[in-house]
Amino acid sequence: MEGACDCSNQPVNDQERFDLLRQVILDYEKKESNLIQILHMAQAIFDYLPENVLKFIGTEMNMPMSAIYAVVSFYSYFTTQPKGRHTIQVCMGTACYVRGGKKVLDGLKETLKIDVGQTTPDRRFSLEVKRCIGSCSLAPAVSIDNVVHKRVNPNKLQDILSKYD
Numbered sequence: 001m002e003g004a005c006d007c008s009n010q011p012v013n014d015q016e017r018f019d020l021l022r023q024v025i026l027d028y029e030k031k032e033s034n035l036i037q038i039l040h041m042a043q044a045i046f047d048y049l050p051e052n053v054l055k056f057i058g059t060e061m062n063m064p065m066s067a068i069y070a071v072v073s074f075y076s077y078f079t080t081q082p083k084g085r086h087t088i089q090v091c092m093g094t095a096c097y098v099r100g101g102k103k104v105l106d107g108l109k110e111t112l113k114i115d116v117g118q119t120t121p122d123r124r125f126s127l128e129v130k131r132c133i134g135s136c137s138l139a140p141a142v143s144i145d146n147v148v149h150k151r152v153n154p155n156k157l158q159d160i161l162s163k164y165d
């Protein structure tokens with residue numbers, strides 16, 4: 001199909017990923033002021049920001065690791081852990097919170113045996129919280145891979161999670 005992307009030029013191994021990241025850093029002229037953009041690109045290339053990637057950036061940009069870690073830890077969208085195949089976002093906005101959102105979150109933590117910001121060891125699920133996911137009238141709401149589950153309660157969790165492999 002014309003215009004369809006077959007993604008055949010995506011990096012397939014770490015060597016190619018690091019080559020691409022080196023090019024990105026050059027394109028951004030190794031400027032410290034471009035660090036956030038470079039980290040975004042690095043996360044897009046590797047899916048997350050493991051230590052060896054951060055060290056590579058530090059070496060290429062001649063920046064101390066402390067400065068890089070400071071940026072990575074400040075912005076919540078950067079992650080140093082690999083994400084799960086499915087991302088669960090529990091709404092902690094006011095409507096959801098007062099209608100049991102915290103119980104849902106506690107139920108998920110207990111079921112998955114992880115905390116917010118973590119991923120299950122089998123990399124099946126990552127757990128996050130959000131302020132509002134736009135379904136306040138059907139609170140409490142939980143989004144999984146951007147599909148919203150409404151009026152969730154702890155008893156429904158096993159059933160919902162079982163739909164995701």
Ligand code: FES
Nearest residue numbers: 091093096135136
């Ligand atoms: S507060 Fe939860 S969907 Fe709006």
